[in-house]
Amino acid sequence: MGLLIDGNxxxxxxDTSGTGGRFVRSDAQFRHWITPDxxxxxxxxxxxxxxxxxxxxYVSLACPWAHRVLILRALKGLEHMIGVSVVNPYMGEHGxxxxxxxxxxxxxxxxxxxxxxxxxxxxxGYSGRVTVPVLWDLRRGMIVNNESxxxxxxxxxxxxxxxxxxxxxxxxxxxxQIDALNAQIYDAVNNGVYKAGFATSQAVYEQEVSQxxxxxxxxxxxxxxxxxxxxxxxxxxxxRLFTTLIRxxxxxxxxxxxxxxxxxxxxxxxxxxxxxxxxxxxxxTVNFDHIKQHYYRSHGTINPNGIVPxxxxxDLERAPDRALRD
Ligand SMILES: N[C@@H](CCC(=O)N[C@@H](CS)C(=O)NCC(=O)O)C(=O)O
Numbered sequence: 001m002g003l004l005i006d007g008n009x010x011x012x013x014x015d016t017s018g019t020g021g022r023f024v025r026s027d028a029q030f031r032h033w034i035t036p037d038x039x040x041x042x043x044x045x046x047x048x049x050x051x052x053x054x055x056x057x058y059v060s061l062a063c064p065w066a067h068r069v070l071i072l073r074a075l076k077g078l079e080h081m082i083g084v085s086v087v088n089p090y091m092g093e094h095g096x097x098x099x100x101x102x103x104x105x106x107x108x109x110x111x112x113x114x115x116x117x118x119x120x121x122x123x124x125g126y127s128g129r130v131t132v133p134v135l136w137d138l139r140r141g142m143i144v145n146n147e148s149x150x151x152x153x154x155x156x157x158x159x160x161x162x163x164x165x166x167x168x169x170x171x172x173x174x175x176x177q178i179d180a181l182n183a184q185i186y187d188a189v190n191n192g193v194y195k196a197g198f199a200t201s202q203a204v205y206e207q208e209v210s211q212x213x214x215x216x217x218x219x220x221x222x223x224x225x226x227x228x229x230x231x232x233x234x235x236x237x238x239x240r241l242f243t244t245l246i247r248x249x250x251x252x253x254x255x256x257x258x259x260x261x262x263x264x265x266x267x268x269x270x271x272x273x274x275x276x277x278x279x280x281x282x283x284x285t286v287n288f289d290h291i292k293q294h295y296y297r298s299h300g301t302i303n304p305n306g307i308v309p310x311x312x313x314x315d316l317e318r319a320p321d322r323a324l325r326d
Contacts, residue, residue: 001298002095007125009116011093013301014198021201023194026129028147030122034135034154036161041154048137048144050158052081055144057151058118058134060087060096061103061287062294064190064243065148066133071239072155074281077165082155083108087115087132089294095130103290109138119143149182152236169236177230178237185237188215190244197256197302205257213260216269223268224325238276245273246286249312251295255303264314271322278320288314 002011014023033041038049057073059066073082086105087096096115098106112118116130122143135144135151145151156170170178192212199205219241222229229237244252248263264270277283296308 001091002093003127003129004116004119005127007120007127009094009114016198016200021199021204023198025191025194028131028145029126029128030134030143030146031150032144033150034144034158036158043150044145047140050162051139052159052162053083054137054139055082056109056136056138057082057084058087058107058115058132058136059084060089060091060132060294061285061290062089063132064247065131067243067246067285068148068240069133069135069151069155070285071243071282072152072169072236074285075165075167075169075239076155076159077163078155078159081159081163086290089290089297091294091298096132103287109136109141149240152239156236169234169239171233171235174230174233174235178235181229181237182240185215185219185241188212189219190240193244193248193252193256193258196258197252197299209258209260212258216261216266220266220268223272223322227324242273242276245269246277247291249314250288250292254309255295255299262312264312268322271320274316274318275320275322277316283316 001013002009004010016023032044032048034048034050034055035041036050038047040046057069059070061067070084073079084105085098085107086103088099088101088104090099094114094116098104098113107118110117110121115132115134118134118136119126119130121141131146133148133151134146137144145154153170156168188211192208192215196205196208196212199208226232228234229241245263248258252258253262263273277286292308296303297306300306
């Protein structure tokens with residue numbers, strides 16, 4: 001694991017020494033938007049019109065942020081319009097690589113060996129982390145955006161006029177509520193598991209795990225009263241939560257020590273996770289081999305021997321059995 005500084009790769013682990021043992025995620029730097037007519041979006045420049053075959057995604061099947069993007073691509077039926085490259089699940093001294101292995105899909109543009117070469121192709125002097133997902137413009141040869149929360153918003157609607165499947169997961173009337181809930185769940189759950197797992201101070205770890213489980217307890221209650229996070233309608237907020245829940249018992253409970261309870265101990269959350277998993281097209285986006293290989297083998301400070309546990313055995317095919325209260 002490492003980062004680029006002025007276009008040069010440096011192999012170094014996250015530095016928590018200046019932040020009291022706290023893991024602080026850096027902001028993504030490429031923030032342009034694909035729009036139906038190529039006009040500028042909420043940030044960045046204009047010039048990225050929705051077109052079939054023009055854009056390409058670089059993802060890891062292990063990564064919950066990249067997973068959101070694969071889910072929106074599947075829900076909106078964009079597989080034939082936007083191609084995907086998949087990195088090797090092991091992230092070592094060169095960061096993400098395209099080393100051949102089961103499920104790895106090579107870079108079609110420059111046959112990059114390392115993902116950082118894709119960033120350097122976009123910006124030769126780039127300084128910063130080299131993260132997935134990356135949305136690449138094959139026509140202009142540049143990165144459009146590497147922030148998953150924005151990429152899913154684009155996929156939700158930008159391709160609607162050129163054949164995307166129906167379905168609006170961020171409807172205007174619910175947007176304020178979706179954004180507010182996303183922010184809470186991002187901090188306590190999506191990023192909360194990382195803040196717990198990467199903490200290098202006992203106090204920080206305990207604080208993050210407590211906040212994480214308080215939020216899960218509240219979500220358990222909420223999902224005992226209503227079908228989805230925002231009510232009757234399945235939205236982006238549900239899919240953003242799903243990518244953390246599906247990894248919870250397999251990696252966050254053990255590897256990141258988020259172990260006050262298992263997800264399977266929460267009747268509603270576990271049933272809800274199975275329901276989302278069983279939605280057509282979604283199971284194909286979940287790869288437990290990449291998920292477990294990545295976390296248990298790549299984080300040498302947490303799991304030095306890189307042993308990947310065999311379990312847990314998860315019965316994701318079991319029918320959902322949530323009974324909603326009135
Ligand atoms: N804000 C980004 C975060 C993406 C991110 O941190 N991805 C992780 C994988 S789960 C990564 O590539 N990390 C590599 C690194 O930090 O060096 C997003 O949501 O798109």
